[in-house]
Amino acid sequence: MTRPKEDDTSFQAETPEGIGYTLYPAGLCARFCAYSIDTLFQWLLLIVFFIIYYFALNAAVGFWIIMLVRFALDWFYHVFFDLFFRGQSPGKRIFGLRVVNSDGSPVGAGASFIRNLIRFADGFIGLYLVAFLSVAASRGFRRPGDWAAGTLVIYTWQSQIPRPSDRLDWLSSLAPILPSRPLSFEEKQGILMFARRYPLLGAARANEIAGPLAASLQSQFSPGAWEGRNSPREERNPPQDEKDGAGRQSGVPGDQPFDLTQGASGYLLGIARSFAGEL
Numbered sequence: 001m002t003r004p005k006e007d008d009t010s011f012q013a014e015t016p017e018g019i020g021y022t023l024y025p026a027g028l029c030a031r032f033c034a035y036s037i038d039t040l041f042q043w044l045l046l047i048v049f050f051i052i053y054y055f056a057l058n059a060a061v062g063f064w065i066i067m068l069v070r071f072a073l074d075w076f077y078h079v080f081f082d083l084f085f086r087g088q089s090p091g092k093r094i095f096g097l098r099v100v101n102s103d104g105s106p107v108g109a110g111a112s113f114i115r116n117l118i119r120f121a122d123g124f125i126g127l128y129l130v131a132f133l134s135v136a137a138s139r140g141f142r143r144p145g146d147w148a149a150g151t152l153v154i155y156t157w158q159s160q161i162p163r164p165s166d167r168l169d170w171l172s173s174l175a176p177i178l179p180s181r182p183l184s185f186e187e188k189q190g191i192l193m194f195a196r197r198y199p200l201l202g203a204a205r206a207n208e209i210a211g212p213l214a215a216s217l218q219s220q221f222s223p224g225a226w227e228g229r230n231s232p233r234e235e236r237n238p239p240q241d242e243k244d245g246a247g248r249q250s251g252v253p254g255d256q257p258f259d260l261t262q263g264a265s266g267y268l269l270g271i272a273r274s275f276a277g278e279l
Helices: 028-057 063-084 090-094 109-117 129-137 144-149 169-173 185-200 203-217 260-275
Strands: 011-014 020-023 097-101 151-155
Touching (some): 028 097, 063 109, 109 151, 185 203
Antiparallel strands (some): 011 020, 097 151
């Protein structure tokens, strides 16, 4: 996971397949409101249990039963929702939050239990002062339990893995590159498929995928010769005027044309530009 810029709280993460996406950690106010809703919900569950148990037995409820249920709610309420509701307790769902691992993957049983175990240390001094100071002062707005478990609380409507698009109109901003030999229909389809997935890939992964084919099309390069070259993504940011509903940039613009010094991915994208309108 890439550290955010000084003026930005987002984190750049990458899936094992090399697909890059952005995580937006939730701040102190949103997390406090979600926790307040969850606390209220826990008390409502406790009251409902008391009423049902009392009228079912038509007798006074033993104090130890109430304490046992309270213990279960304190220790396993958040763990239950982390594991079976994709990291969203009722409070987090209302405010559009979710618990995930630092790389954006779903939180596991061990990490969930650790972060909730240390929840009691957060309130050791009283009024959750430790958690307040940690969330307010740390990147990613992490409390001690998040640091110990390697987790983040993120906004779900922003922190989503993008999906490939069939639109290739952003290629028109690139300078076309003619391959060193005629391409077969299958090779053209493969290059176009790479171009469609390019906006989702990290720079290193894009060059890794493009390297072998780019080397075969440009004889003076070998797959290893592309290593260390910059990709177009490292030179420019995606367009600001083309975004989807989740606020993600969906294209790869360029005021300057690509050239061979910009890596294997830039070379293949330039080739894709040269015949994108034919298929």
